[in-house]
Amino acid sequence: MSTEKELAYRYDLLITPEWRDRFDSLVDAKVVLPAEGRFLDLNCGTGAYTLELAGRIRGKGDVLGLDPSEERIELARAKIAVLHLQNVSFDVVGAQGLPFEEGEFGAVIGDASMLPAGEIEGLLTEMVRVAKPDGRIVIKMATHGAFDEFFSIYWEALLDCGVMDHSWAALERMIGERPTVSDAENMAARLGLRDVASFTNKEEFSSDSAKTFLESPIIGDIFLGDWLAIVSEDRRAEIKSRISDIIDRERHGAAFEFSIKATVLTGLK
Numbered sequence: 001m002s003t004e005k006e007l008a009y010r011y012d013l014l015i016t017p018e019w020r021d022r023f024d025s026l027v028d029a030k031v032v033l034p035a036e037g038r039f040l041d042l043n044c045g046t047g048a049y050t051l052e053l054a055g056r057i058r059g060k061g062d063v064l065g066l067d068p069s070e071e072r073i074e075l076a077r078a079k080i081a082v083l084h085l086q087n088v089s090f091d092v093v094g095a096q097g098l099p100f101e102e103g104e105f106g107a108v109i110g111d112a113s114m115l116p117a118g119e120i121e122g123l124l125t126e127m128v129r130v131a132k133p134d135g136r137i138v139i140k141m142a143t144h145g146a147f148d149e150f151f152s153i154y155w156e157a158l159l160d161c162g163v164m165d166h167s168w169a170a171l172e173r174m175i176g177e178r179p180t181v182s183d184a185e186n187m188a189a190r191l192g193l194r195d196v197a198s199f200t201n202k203e204e205f206s207s208d209s210a211k212t213f214l215e216s217p218i219i220g221d222i223f224l225g226d227w228l229a230i231v232s233e234d235r236r237a238e239i240k241s242r243i244s245d246i247i248d249r250e251r252h253g254a255a256f257e258f259s260i261k262a263t264v265l266t267g268l269k
Contacts (some may be wrong), residue, residue, distance in 0.1 A: 007221055012046040013178035014217040022203050023113055023140040026264045030199040031138055036060035037106030040130065042095045042123065045111070047088075053109075054088035061106075062087040068094040095123045100130045104158025107131075112141040113262070117177040121187055128191050131269040132262050137193060138266045143181040143200065146260035147223075151175050153250070154227065156243045157242040163235060170230035184265050191266030200263045206255040212246035213256050214240065230257055 002010070027049075029066035034041075036057055041050040041064070057063070065088065067073050076090045093099065095110065096119070108127045112120045120141060127137050155171060158164050179187065181198050188196045207213035216222060230237045247256050 001223075003246075004069070004071045008069060008075055009045065010020070010217045011072060011237070012048075012075050013220070016045060016048050017059075019113070019218050020045060020048065020111065022093050022201070022262050023264065026053075026201055027109070027138055027140065027261060028200055029073065029137075031266050032262060033109075033138070034061075034136055039063040039106065039107045039109070040100075040105040040127075041065045042098075042108070042110040042127065042247045043112070043115070044076065046072045047079055047090055049109070050076065050090070051079055051083055051088060053087065054085050055083070057089055058085065062089075064096070064247045066093040068092065095126060098126050098130055098149055102129050103135075104130050104267065105118075105132060105135060107136045109138045110140070112139055115141075116226065117179065120179065120184075121191075123245060124188065126194075129159070129195065129269055133269055135269045136266065138264060139268060141263050141265070142178060143184060143261045143263040144176070146178055147258055149256075149258040150173075150227075153243055153246045156246055157239055159233065160242055160246075162202050162240055163231060163239070165207075166232070167230050174227070174230065181261075181263055182266075184263065188265055188267050193269065195242075196265065196267040198263055198265045203262045204257055204259045204260055206257050208255050210244035210256065213247060213258075214244060235265045 038061055039053055041053065044067045046052045047065050050063055053065040065076060070092045073090045073092045080088060092199035106132045110123050110127050112123050124139055130136055158167050181200055185198055196245065200234050207216060231239050
C-alpha cells in the first residue's frame with residue numbers, strides 16, 4: 001500500500017496534469033478573475049493553479065492555497081522558492097469550517113471535482129461566506145453523467161456476482177448523486193450568488209487495459225475505494241476482478257474509454 005507521501009507525489013505528477021489541469025484550463029478560458037486583491041484557492045492539491053494565480057497578480061495581491069493533505073501542501077510549499085514568488089502561501093486546512101471571518105477574499109476558487117457529491121454544497125457555502133461583497137466565486141466539479149461508462153460495467157459485475165439485491169439501491173444513488181448543471185446553478189443562486197454562469201466540457205480519458213484503468217492514480221487513488229464501499233468487504237476483490245474481466249472483454253483489444261462532464265460554475269457574491 002502506498003504511503004501518504006507517495007500518494008502526494010503521484011497526485012502531483014499524474015493527477016494534476018491528467019485531471020486538474022482540464023478544469024483549470026476551463027476556468028482560464030471562460031472566467032475573468034480579478035486582476036488584483038486577495039485570493040483563496042480551496043482544495044489546492046499540490047499548488048499548481050495557486051502558484052499560477054500568484055504569478056498573474058504578482059505585485060497586486062496575494063494567494064492562499066489550502067488543502068487537507070499535509071503531504072500535498074509540503075510539495076506545494078517546496079515550489080514557492082523555485083518560482084521566486086513572495087505573494088503566495090499554503091496551509092493544511094480542510095474546506096469545511098474555514099478559519100476566516102466573513103468577507104475576507106476578493107476571489108475564492110474551490111475544487112470540488114474529486115469530492116463526494118454530498119460535500120459540494122458545504123464547500124460552496126463556505127466559499128460564499130468568506131468572499132467579499134461582489135467577490136468572484138469559482139467552483140470546479142464533475143457533474144451528472146461522469147463515469148457512466150464505468151457504472152454500466154459495475155452494474156453488470158454486481159449482477160454477475162449475485163449481489164445486486166444488496167447493492168443496487170446504493171449503486172443507483174451513486175449514479176444519480178452528482179448534480180446536473182441546472183441543479184448546480186440553482187444551488188449557487190440559493191446560496192446567494194448572482195450573475196451565475198456555468199461552462200462544461202466533455203473530457204475523455206483512455207486506458208489501454210482494465211488493469212491500467214483500475215490502478216491509475218485518478219481511479220485507484222481517488223475514486224475506486226468509494227465506489228467499492230457499497231459492497232461488503234469480503235466481496236470487493238471478487239467484484240473488482242469481475243469488473244476487470246468485463247472491461248477487457250468489452251474493449252476487444254482497444255483502449256477502455258470513459259468520460260466526465262467537467263463543469264466550472266461562477267458567480268458574484
